[in-house]
Amino acid sequence: MNFYSTNNPALRVGFKEAVFNSMPQDKGLYMPEHIPQLSEKFLNNLDQYTLPEIAFHVANALLGSDIPEQDLKAIIDDAINFEAPIVKLEEDVYVLELFHGPSLAFKDFGARFMSRIMAWYLREGEKQLDVLVATSGDTGGAVALGFLGVPGTRVTILYPKGKVSPIQEQQLTTNGQNIRALEVDGTFDDCQALVKQAFVDDELNEKFRLTSANSINIARLIPQTFYYFNAYAQLLKQDKTKVAFCVPSGNFGNIGAGLLAWKMGLPVTQFIAATNLNDTVPAYLKTGVYEPKPSVATLSNAMDVGNPSNWARIANLFKDDQEELKKLVVGYSYNDQQTEEAIQQVFEKYQYVVCPHTAIAWKALKEWQAENHSDVAGVFLSTAHPCKFPDVFIDEVASAIHVPEAVKDLEGRAKQAVPLSKDFEGFKAYMLEN
Template sequence: MQLYSTNQISESVGIEEAIFQGLPSDNGLYMPESIPVLPSSFWENSDKMSLSEIALEIAAAFFEEEIPRKDLQNLIEKAIDFDAPSVEVGENLYCLELFHGPSMAFKDFGARFMAAVMSYFLQKKSRKINILVATSGDTGGAVAQGFYETPNINVIILYPKGKVSEIQEKQLTTLGKNVSALEVDGTFDDCQKLVKTAFLDQELRAKHHLASANSINIARLIPQAFYYAYAYSRLKGKGLPIVFSVPSGNFGNLSAGVIAYKMGMPVQKFVAATNVNKVVPEYLRSGEYSPIKPSISTISNAMDVGDPSNFPRLKALFGNQFEEIKDQIVGFAYTDEETKVAIKELKDNFNYVVCPHTAIAYLGLRDYLVDISKATGVFLSTAHYAKFLPDVEAVLGGKLPIPERLEELISKEKVAQGMTTEYAAFKAYLEKVL
């Protein structure tokens, strides 16, 4: 499969090269020249298939020329060894729980699959690489867990100082070995800019074999389509149109849902639900894209993104046609106060506890369904509530249970290197440690 740059300047490359380059030299994003469409029989019979079987069919459509099917099956079974259940919360209301992996966040799907695929290619060629990744919260923990002790891969994670939860920070600063953390005195957008600038520094990139594990990397995006197809397979028997509401920051998650849609998955609508960093909902309303700089801090911190990196991909999936995007995606944005009300509403009405990001997805779904006929509504839960425990407990007014694997992190010692937002300082650090 060939992939092109959304900026249309760099030459097309194969999927292996796209994965290791991360970004094209023209600062675009890699996209498949065409999205493979799975046969209708796959979607009709998907309810008889397991998550790993569904994942294999989707992955094979992209990787079959580079990875033999049996090898790909082994990679998937190793990487995706946890469930993604669609839990019934109310009548025709479901929560797609994506926090059952090692870091208890949806990004385990992308990070673990990507680590497995990268390691597969590297071991075949006896190569080593250095991963650079920016995180607004959950990416860091998922990448740290996914790549921890992976042969031939060194990982450096950049995160914004004071803008991730304690548990999120501990997940990416306590592993050590091949995983290092940089605490950047700035926003997520500053972290992302440092990483992007490093990738555009051709001398540095070539010298140190740099690669990315952010959702800007196509290998992170493709496996996120797995759980959309899996949710569809479990809910299609309800006989109602399906609506997915996606808590959105960098818009990789929603882009993955659209990839599944373009592969043939029947979906009535996607809801792009954001916090007050409402760049895309405003775009869907006006047709004008106006980044927010700097991004605004909220209690749904993983979505505090003022200039979503994956927005060009989202546009490209619809041929850069605004009317087509608007026809399939509707956007809503919510304040912290509205988010807190939603957390309480879900607990009071359904005895269901969620993190702030999940609450925003619920709000978007609830508000969209007000004006349409009956549908099966699915809101995505991108992280376990315990990763945002102080905020959730403050809203609900009491102590909540913490999964053992997260509770163990709290007592561990944080190890992180401080970093400014200046690229020169970041480059000097890389030259020193790599």
């Protein structure tokens, strides 16, 4: 399979180049040159397959002969070695739990798959691969654990000072080995801008073999399609065939992967993009005007993105047909007070604890279903374990959270992070000197 740039459809590269170069020099994003249609037989019988089997079938359709089937199967079996169950909370309301991987966030799917793809391509004696990643919370932890100890790689994580939770910061800054963290005095958008600028800087590219672990990398997007197919498979077992997915959205890679799954044939009735006050996309879906803006800090910090990179992919999927896009994707946004209220409502209604991102998705799903869509099974994505946001919950809710052993193991580990300004020259100097 070849991949093209969203800014230049004539540009074609192979999968390896798309993975390692991450972003074309024209600052577009890579997309598959054609989107394969999965067979009706496979889709109608999804409930007969395990998650790794579904993942292999989908990845093999997208990648073709780029990676031999046996090697691809081994990569998936190693990377996707945890579950993604749907939990029924009430009739036609399900939560898709995506926090059962090592970093307790949905980004384990992308980070683990990508790190193993890169390791498979790397040959002994090749130049070290420098992986740059900007994070608003969960990406950094997933990438850190996904790449920890992977030979021939070094990961540099940029995160906004004071804008990630304490547990997220521990996951970013206590690894050592081939993982290093930069604490940027700015927002996530500033961190993302530094990474993007590095990829088009001649001096950095001459000295380093740079790639990105953000969702701009196509190897992050592909594995995120797996859990949409797997969720639908679980619904089939309950005789549910009409489904809407409600996705808490920041950089829009997650819902972008869902839309890619839809393009491959997954029968989804509706996608709901749920955001916090960083409502660039919901505003666009209502007004038709796309206006990126500076991000603002909220309780749902992983969604604090004012200019979502992956929107370019979504627009490309629909060939900029705004009306067709608005039929399939609707948007809702909520403030912090509404988020806290939703957390409390979920707990009181179901005795179930959700993180602030997940709470926003639940609220949007319920609002959408109330608008004459009660006949559709709604699945809202739980993108992170609630234990990662201890300061958000009142005591009654906090006491109901089971803290995994992986989090307890982080306690007392020393923070290793280098403070930086949001100035590119300072970041570039750090890279060149280290």
